[in-house]
Amino acid sequence: MxxxxxxxxxxxxxxxxxxxxxxxxxxxxxxxxxxxxxxxxxxxxxxxxxxxxxxxxxxxxxxxxxxxxxxxxAVTREFAETFLQNAAQRLAEKERLLPGGYVYLSDLLGQPTILNDIGRLIATQYVRKPVDVVMTVATKGIPIAQATASYLNIPFVIVRRDSKVTEGSTVSVNYVSGSSNRIEKMELSKRSLREGAKVLVVDDFMKGGGTVNGMRTLINEFDAELVGIAVFAEAIFSGKPMVSNYSSLLRVDDVNTQEQTIVANPGNYLDNTTFLDELAQPVATHS
Amino acid sequence: MxxxxxxxxxxxxxxxxxxxxxxxxxxxxxxxxxxxxxxxxxxxxxxxxxxxxxxxxxxxxxxxxxxxxxxxxAVTREFAETFLQNAAQRLAEKERLLPGGYVYLSDLLGQPTILNDIGRLIATQYVRKPVDVVMTVATKGIPIAQATASYLNIPFVIVRRDSKVTEGSTVSVNYVSGSSNRIEKMELSKRSLREGAKVLVVDDFMKGGGTVNGMRTLINEFDAELVGIAVFAEAIFSGKPMVSNYSSLLRVDDVNTQEQTIVANPGNYLDNTTFLDELAQPVATHS
Missing domain, CATH: 1.10.10.10 (Winged helix-like DNA-binding domain superfamily/Winged helix DNA-binding domain)
Known part of the structure; x- marks a missing residue:
């Protein structure tokens, strides 16, 4: 009918x-x-x-x-600005302050509506750019990877710091944790990434970039190609960062454990994104 | 205008x-x-x-x-049947067989389209039933929790087997792993679950139900309420299972490492779900 x-x-x-x-x-x-x-x-x-x-x-x-x-x-600039201002405000809530100056994020990153907006924002950066797979490291990056992969409609893979019998053969790399300067190990199931795949790396938090840099090493080991890095929040880092060319949605500018304050602002995302209302002739890439 | x-x-x-x-x-x-x-x-x-x-x-x-x-x-019965038949077929691919008789699932559980269908199927069971939060245990349950929470439009919380400084104060419980019979520990951030919350527990795989039972203990510790259990796949278990009243989308009936075969079928989900085309007067609960 x-x-x-x-x-x-x-x-x-x-x-x-x-x-x-x-x-x-x-x-x-x-x-x-x-x-x-x-x-x-x-x-x-x-x-x-x-x-x-x-x-x-x-x-x-x-x-x-x-x-x-x-x-x-894809989102408009206005949508992204409003979302990031609200998110920065929530990030700065002093109840988030944990011993050692860590910031509690699990509630924000456990809300589907927030995750979906994060995914839409990151996906907007890839309107004209081909991506085959999203990569993250367990545990807290997973929801961001899933939301992003959902809007790009591509698979995501999870790098692990521990070995699991349910992953089969793996490839592992050592990396230097930027903030603690310790040597750590991460691994990825061999069958989860094909040669030549274009990989977008995402994570919840970046400080120094050691973990992200480890994923870059892993991508090289698989003969795959890193096409972008996006993190939910970056921390101000006094040393030399191990990665450049990343997008951060938010930036934690200051954490003062004595005065119990967190200062957070939108990250560099707004400066390196072409938004829905700014695109001339969009070209998509996934079929 | x-x-x-x-x-x-x-x-x-x-x-x-x-x-x-x-x-x-x-x-x-x-x-x-x-x-x-x-x-x-x-x-x-x-x-x-x-x-x-x-x-x-x-x-x-x-x-x-x-x-x-x-x-x-909510989905129709026909949609669920088709999805589960296809998923069972994919689960039975012999390439999934890992040493020790484990089944590789990470590719399926890294595909947004499959996860979204899993989420819609599980959410269909809660059309008439109030749920406040989805709970799972790291790592592999997370994508299922997120997809389900997204269709229910409620938060999800992640129970961990390891301690992290970024979680703040936690409540931990010991539990007996059903398959290995070992005592393990799991914990959840104190601020992530409120008293009286109605909790839906999800996981990727269940054998014996020890992990799910651990989450039940944790829910009790928080004075919250377990309202349902849903797993992507259950394994045939020879001992006495530690939980009843769960939904399984799929069931692994046999794994034969010698002949390299996996037998998988739809689980009990189809029998204990009222579908979109069978609902008389749906009552929703989340505002």
């Missing part, structure tokens, strides 16, 4: 949102709704306009016989 | 899907689109019908001055 436009628009929106960065042929929708391709084209033009107007993301049209449409999640 | 129906339907769909189980007042949409409440009511009736027809979920209407609408994700 032919489906009305109103119902088509609702289901197209639902369908695309559940499959980011995936090319859907027009013929798929035409068959699904028993409607003419010309009607579907009109539907998609309305979806595209509405997604752009409401800051939902990009609807990319790929012309030709092998063409179709692709929904690419 | 008044927004056309076609654009309203797209944006309402997008807005609701991003906020599962959250009550949205009609007045919110009326203001957002500068449209009459009667027009919004008509829009929502179309969304409700389409969501039901396409197996997207329930659009619950709450009448009265404090009322509004609420999108509750």
């Amino acid at each position: 032919k489906v009305k436009r109103s119902e088509r628009l609702i289901d197209i929106t639902q369908y695309l949102m559940s499959r980011p960065r995936t090319l859907i042929p027009l013929t798929f929708f035409a068959a699904r709704y028993e409607s003419a391709k010309s009607s579907i084209s009109e539907d998609l033009a309305i979806v595209k306009r509405t997604f752009a107007a409401r800051g939902t993301g990009i609807l990319q049209t790929v012309p030709g016989a092998a063409g179709g449409v692709r929904y690419i999640p | 008044k927004v056309k129906r076609s654009e309203r339907l797209i944006d309402i769909t997008q807005y609701l899907m991003s906020r599962p189980r959250t009550l949205i007042p009609l007045t919110f949409f009326a203001a957002r689109y500068e449209s009459a409440k009667s027009s919004i009511s008509e829009d929502l009736a179309i969304v409700k019908r389409t969501f039901a027809a396409r197996g997207t979920g329930i659009l619950q209407t709450v009448p009265g001055a404090a009322g509004g609408v609420r999108y509750i994700p």
Whole structure:
């Protein structure tokens, strides 16, 4: 039975949102709704306009016989600014201060709505850039990896500091923990990363960059390619950082255990991202 | 500027899907689109019908001055059956067999599309049941917890087997690992679970139920309430299982290391779930 436009628009929106960065042929929708391709084209033009107007993301049209449409999640600068200001404020709550000057983050990184926004923000940096897999290290980076991978619609892999019988053969590397200057070990299941894969590294917190640098070594061991680094929060680090070219959503500028204060601000993310409202001709990469 | 129906339907769909189980007042949409409440009511009736027809979920209407609408994700029986049959087939791939008869799952549990379906399936069991928080134990349960929490739109907490300075004060319990019969320890940050919270426990794999039983002990220590247990896969266990009343999406019936075979089937999930197409008058619980 032919489906009305109103119902088509609702289901197209639902369908695309559940499959980011995936090319859907027009013929798929035409068959699904028993409607003419010309009607579907009109539907998609309305979806595209509405997604752009409401800051939902990009609807990319790929012309030709092998063409179709692709929904690419991306946020506007205003959305990112508001999110990061609120997040910085929450990060600075003095109740987060732990002995030793550590900052408690587990509540924030256990909230799906916050994680989804983090994922959308990081994914916005890869609208024009191909990525095959997101990598993180257990435990606290996992939710960020999963949220990011979900909006990029690619798999994520988890590097571990301990060995597990459920991972099979692994490749392990030693790395220098930047903050403590100790030699540590991390490993990744051999079958989880293929040669040549383009890898985006994410983590919850970076200080000195030792852990991220360890993941870079691991990526080299797999003959894969590091295409980007994104962390939720970076700490001011007095020494020489072990990585450059990373994105930080937030920056912890000061932790004063005596006065019980935390100073947090948006990180460098806002300066090195092209937002939905700033993109001219977006090109997506995942099919 | 008044927004056309076609654009309203797209944006309402997008807005609701991003906020599962959250009550949205009609007045919110009326203001957002500068449209009459009667027009919004008509829009929502179309969304409700389409969501039901396409197996997207329930659009619950709450009448009265404090009322509004609420999108509750849920799947149909057919969707669940198809997903579980495919997942069982993948689980039985002989390449998954690891030394000691362990089964490699990390690739499946690192794919956002699979995780999202797992989350939707588990969330379907809680359409009528209040849940405040999802709990799991590090590491492999985390992606399942996050996906489930995302569709329930509630936080998740991570129990750890090791101590971390970034967790603050913790409560720890000892538990008997069902399969190895050893005494182990697990702990949870004190500030991450409040008294009386209704907790859904999830994990990737269960054999004997020792780990899940440990989480039950922990929930008791926090004076919280266990409202359900869901695991991705359970293994056939010859001894007396330490938990009953759990849901398993899949069941590993046999692992033969000599003949290199794994036999996997859908678990008890299909038998103890009321699906989208079987619900009479759904009642949601999260506002």
